[in-house]
Amino acid sequence: MTRLYISSPLTVGAEIALPEPAARHAVQVLRLREGEAVTLFDGRGGEYAAQVASIAKREVTATVIAHRDLERESPLDLTLAQCVSKGDRMDYTVQKAVELGVTRIVPLLSERTVVRLDAERWQKKREHWQGIIVGACEQCGRNRLPLLAPVQTLDTWLAAGDGLRLLLDPMAGGGLRRRPPPPSAVSLLVGPEGGLSDAECAAARAAGCESLALGPRVLRTETAGVAALAAIQASWGDLGACRIGPITDQAQRG
Numbered sequence: 001m002t003r004l005y006i007s008s009p010l011t012v013g014a015e016i017a018l019p020e021p022a023a024r025h026a027v028q029v030l031r032l033r034e035g036e037a038v039t040l041f042d043g044r045g046g047e048y049a050a051q052v053a054s055i056a057k058r059e060v061t062a063t064v065i066a067h068r069d070l071e072r073e074s075p076l077d078l079t080l081a082q083c084v085s086k087g088d089r090m091d092y093t094v095q096k097a098v099e100l101g102v103t104r105i106v107p108l109l110s111e112r113t114v115v116r117l118d119a120e121r122w123q124k125k126r127e128h129w130q131g132i133i134v135g136a137c138e139q140c141g142r143n144r145l146p147l148l149a150p151v152q153t154l155d156t157w158l159a160a161g162d163g164l165r166l167l168l169d170p171m172a173g174g175g176l177r178r179r180p181p182p183p184s185a186v187s188l189l190v191g192p193e194g195g196l197s198d199a200e201c202a203a204a205r206a207a208g209c210e211s212l213a214l215g216p217r218v219l220r221t222e223t224a225g226v227a228a229l230a231a232i233q234a235s236w237g238d239l240g241a242c243r244i245g246p247i248t249d250q251a252q253r254g
Helices: 020-029 087-099 119-140 154-160 198-206 221-236 249-253
Strands: 003-005 015-017 037-041 047-055 060-068 078-083 104-109 164-168 186-190 210-212
Touching (some): 003 020, 003 119, 020 060, 037 060, 078 087, 078 221, 087 104, 087 119, 087 221, 104 119, 154 198, 164 198, 164 221, 186 221
Parallel strands (some): 003 037, 078 104, 078 186, 164 186, 164 210
Antiparallel strands (some): 015 060
8 A cells, every 4th residue: 555644634535636655656656546545644643545536747636535443563662862964874774763663763974974964955854864764664564653753963962861761782691681671762772884982982871871792793784773672562562573474475475
């Protein structure tokens, strides 16, 4: 089922014009036709069954038919505080973090952050990441958009955090298995390509971050955050509900 995000509030019975990016995607990529069913969501909870009403050269309209009170959010309030990495590495991290159910993403600037932009270009970068968040929610079935925080320095984030905060550190001695489930929110701090400096690691620990190691191998920044999020969700979130079942014919066919 095709899923599309609509930023304006949706109501049953309304006929709406799809935003230009969604309309273009629906026609040029998905090849939708009049009368086809689509799923719409506005980020305010649940999703809406809808039907393509008309397709014109510059406009696609859809009729909202019914609301489905369906959520796919993790029970874990999980924040990814990710030091900005270059190009599609950060894009990958943002996309996979959304798929893994994070509540919010905080892009951070640290001593070894390679990306350096002025305020205007940071705003454009943030708009780009917001588009990735929308696309990931459309793909994975989430009906609520994770919060994308403004780009900020590591010091700013350390001064404002609360709850359990984990510092991803390949030199740490402990993993998740020895930790009890967190009483409230969990934040994961991941360094940039060159890692956090010794002074930044010390500052993070002084601010209450607990060191966390994923295993004996050193992972790239775009791999480390995604792997840690998956481990956290498996230990304390909804990935712990994974099931093993019989192999279907479709799976056998690949």
